[in-house]
Amino acid sequence: MIFDNGRLSRAIRRLTLASALALVANAASAKALLWGDTHLHTSYSFDAYTNGNRSADPSTAYRYAMGEPVIHPFHRARVQIHTPLDFLVVSDHAEFMGVIKHVYESGGSNAKLGWSDWLGAEITAWLLRRSVENDTSLQFFGALLPEHSDARDAAKIMEGKGYSTGSLMPDMPVVRSTAWDSISTIADRYNKPGEFTALIGWEWTGTPGGANLHRVVVSDANAEQASKIMPFSFNDSPFPEDLWQFLDASEREIGARFVSIPHNSNLSKGWMFDTTSLRGAPIDAEYAQKRARWEPIAEITQIKGDSETHPDLSPDDAFADYEEYPHYLAKIGDVEYRATEGDYLRSALKRGLAIEAQVGVNPYRLGFIGSTDSHTGLSSAEEDNFHGKMALDSVPERKQSLWGDDAGPNGWSMSAAGLAAVWAQSNTREAIIDAFKRKEVYASTGPRIALQVYALGADAELDVSQANATAKLAINGVPMGASIAGDGRSRFRLAIFASQDPKDAGLQRLQVVKGWIDTQGKTHEQVYDALVSEAPSGAPYLNTLWQDPDFDESQTSFYYVRVLQVPTQRHSNLDARALQVLSTGHPDAIQERAYSSPIWYR
Structure with a gap:
C-alpha cells in the first residue's frame, strides 16, 4: 500500500515512532530512481521564440530528452544529451x-492572424519580424517584461486585466x-509507459511587479482529457x-x-x-490546507540560480553561496536585489x-526537485554540454549581457x-504524480547523484555497508518526504545512502540541515557534517547512520540531506578556455550538489 503524505501524516500523528515505522512497512516497496525535467520551454513559449528558438518544438524536446540527436534552434549544429532522461514535462507558458x-x-496578415478587431496587429507583427530578422528580438521580449513595483499592488491592479491590457x-x-x-497530442505520441514518460503541463507565469511567483502545473492527464480544459494563465488571474x-474544478471535470510546483523562488521579492x-x-x-494540497x-534549483538559501539568511553555512542569481524578472531599473525569507526554501x-504552531497546518511542508527552465527546447543540465537558458546564449561569443550593457x-x-x-x-504518469504527492523526490543541480534518506528507529539494527541495507529500510524506515511522530522518549536516526554519478566527479561530503521551532515560537537552523571524504577526488559513495546530537523530543523539526560533489x-x-581569454568574469569552478526532500519530526 502506498499512502499520500497527507493521509500518512494524519495517521502518524496518532502513533508512536515505533508504530509509525510499522505502518509504513510496505509503503516503500521496491521503487525505481527516475530522472527528469519538469520545466522545459519550446518554440511555443513567447520568450523562447523571441530569444532565438524558432524551431525546437515539443517533438524536438522529447527527442532530445530520450537521447536522440537534434538540431540546435539557433546555431543549427547537431546536439545530443549525454545521458537520456526518464521523463519530461513540456511546460510552455500559458500566456500567449x-x-x-x-x-x-x-x-x-490580419486575415491570417484573425486580428481584424485589433488595430495594432500588423504593426506588432512587423516589429516582431524585423526584430527577429535583425537579431534584436531581446528588445521585443524586454517590452513584455513588467515594471518594478510592489507585487501585491500590481496584482490588485492587474486582476481581471492581465498582460493583454496595454501589451504589445x-x-x-x-x-x-x-x-x-x-x-x-505530441506528449501522448512520445509517452511510452515503462520506458519514457511525457507528462502534460504548462507554466502559470505570475510576475506581478517583477516578483517571480511562477508555477509549473503538471498532470497525469492524457491528450483527450487535457483537450477539455484550457491552461489557466496569469491573464486569467494573478493570484495563486x-x-x-x-x-480543483479541472480534476473533477476531466478525471x-x-x-502545482512553485519555482525559482529566489526571484520572488519575498512573496513566494x-x-x-x-x-x-x-x-x-x-489557506494552508489548500496550498499544502496543491x-x-x-523547485529548489534551476538555470537561474539556486533557491535553497542565501548567505544573508544563513551566515553560518559555509556553502550557502551556491549559484547566486541577483537579477529580477523586470525591466532593468534601480532596484537592487535583496534576499528575504520568502525567497528561499x-x-x-x-x-x-x-505558521503551523499558530494555525495548526503547515503550508510549506515541501519536498524538493530541480529542473532546468531551459527555453531552448533542450533539457541541458549537463555543465559541459550546456546550451544556455535562451537559444541566443548558446554560443560563447554571444554570452554578453542580455540587455546590451553590464x-x-x-x-x-x-x-x-x-x-x-x-x-x-513505475515509469508512468500516474506513478510519477504519486511520488510528487508523497514527496519521495529530490533535487540535483545536474549530476545523477543517487540518494536515499530514511528515518529509522534508534534501536533498529542496520549495517549501511551491506548491499541489502536499503531493501531493509524499505520495510523498516520512513522515506524522505514523510513525517514521523515521537512518543516523548524515542530518538531516531537518519540512514543516508549517496553514490556519485558514474560519469561525474566523486562526493565530498554529506550534510544534514536541521530546522526547528523552540518553545517561544522562534525558529532556528543548523548544518551538520554527517560524513566527509578525505580523498581529494572524493568518494564513489557516502553511506552513514546519523543521529542528531542536539535532539530535543519536544521540538517540532525538519531534516534534509545536502550532498556535495567535489568542485568541477x-x-x-x-x-574562457575555448575563447582563449583569462576569465569571463564568472566562477571557474562549481560545486554541484543534491538536496533530499525533508523528513519532519513532530
Missing part, C-alpha cells in the same frame, strides 16, 4: 501560448487552444489561489490529477513563501513550522541545472 510563433510565421500582444485564445492541443481553484496571501490576508488553516513540492520550511544577467550568470529525481514504482569546471571556465 503559441501566439508569437503564429504571428511571426503568418506573415503579419493580444492573447488570441483560438491560437492558444490550437497550440495546447498540439502540445498535448485562483489557480488552485481552477485545478485527472494536477500538481510569505506569511500572508498575495491578497494580503494572513495565512489561516484553510503544492507538495517546489530553507527559510520557507522554518516559516512553515511557525546592468543585467548574461549567459555566464547561469549554470546548467537542474534535475528532478523521483523514487517511483563550470561552463564559464570552459568557455
Whole structure:
C-alpha cells in the first residue's frame, strides 16, 4: 500500500515512532530512481521564440530528452544529451501560448492572424519580424517584461486585466487552444509507459511587479482529457489561489490529477513563501490546507540560480553561496536585489513550522526537485554540454549581457541545472504524480547523484555497508518526504545512502540541515557534517547512520540531506578556455550538489 503524505501524516500523528515505522512497512516497496525535467520551454513559449528558438518544438524536446540527436534552434549544429532522461514535462507558458510563433510565421496578415478587431496587429507583427530578422528580438521580449513595483499592488491592479491590457500582444485564445492541443497530442505520441514518460503541463507565469511567483502545473492527464480544459494563465488571474481553484474544478471535470510546483523562488521579492496571501490576508488553516494540497513540492534549483538559501539568511553555512542569481524578472531599473525569507526554501520550511504552531497546518511542508527552465527546447543540465537558458546564449561569443550593457544577467550568470529525481514504482504518469504527492523526490543541480534518506528507529539494527541495507529500510524506515511522530522518549536516526554519478566527479561530503521551532515560537537552523571524504577526488559513495546530537523530543523539526560533489569546471571556465581569454568574469569552478526532500519530526 502506498499512502499520500497527507493521509500518512494524519495517521502518524496518532502513533508512536515505533508504530509509525510499522505502518509504513510496505509503503516503500521496491521503487525505481527516475530522472527528469519538469520545466522545459519550446518554440511555443513567447520568450523562447523571441530569444532565438524558432524551431525546437515539443517533438524536438522529447527527442532530445530520450537521447536522440537534434538540431540546435539557433546555431543549427547537431546536439545530443549525454545521458537520456526518464521523463519530461513540456511546460510552455500559458500566456500567449503559441501566439508569437503564429504571428511571426503568418506573415503579419490580419486575415491570417484573425486580428481584424485589433488595430495594432500588423504593426506588432512587423516589429516582431524585423526584430527577429535583425537579431534584436531581446528588445521585443524586454517590452513584455513588467515594471518594478510592489507585487501585491500590481496584482490588485492587474486582476481581471492581465498582460493583454496595454501589451504589445493580444492573447488570441483560438491560437492558444490550437497550440495546447498540439502540445498535448505530441506528449501522448512520445509517452511510452515503462520506458519514457511525457507528462502534460504548462507554466502559470505570475510576475506581478517583477516578483517571480511562477508555477509549473503538471498532470497525469492524457491528450483527450487535457483537450477539455484550457491552461489557466496569469491573464486569467494573478493570484495563486485562483489557480488552485481552477485545478480543483479541472480534476473533477476531466478525471485527472494536477500538481502545482512553485519555482525559482529566489526571484520572488519575498512573496513566494510569505506569511500572508498575495491578497494580503494572513495565512489561516484553510489557506494552508489548500496550498499544502496543491503544492507538495517546489523547485529548489534551476538555470537561474539556486533557491535553497542565501548567505544573508544563513551566515553560518559555509556553502550557502551556491549559484547566486541577483537579477529580477523586470525591466532593468534601480532596484537592487535583496534576499528575504520568502525567497528561499530553507527559510520557507522554518516559516512553515511557525505558521503551523499558530494555525495548526503547515503550508510549506515541501519536498524538493530541480529542473532546468531551459527555453531552448533542450533539457541541458549537463555543465559541459550546456546550451544556455535562451537559444541566443548558446554560443560563447554571444554570452554578453542580455540587455546590451553590464546592468543585467548574461549567459555566464547561469549554470546548467537542474534535475528532478523521483523514487517511483513505475515509469508512468500516474506513478510519477504519486511520488510528487508523497514527496519521495529530490533535487540535483545536474549530476545523477543517487540518494536515499530514511528515518529509522534508534534501536533498529542496520549495517549501511551491506548491499541489502536499503531493501531493509524499505520495510523498516520512513522515506524522505514523510513525517514521523515521537512518543516523548524515542530518538531516531537518519540512514543516508549517496553514490556519485558514474560519469561525474566523486562526493565530498554529506550534510544534514536541521530546522526547528523552540518553545517561544522562534525558529532556528543548523548544518551538520554527517560524513566527509578525505580523498581529494572524493568518494564513489557516502553511506552513514546519523543521529542528531542536539535532539530535543519536544521540538517540532525538519531534516534534509545536502550532498556535495567535489568542485568541477563550470561552463564559464570552459568557455574562457575555448575563447582563449583569462576569465569571463564568472566562477571557474562549481560545486554541484543534491538536496533530499525533508523528513519532519513532530
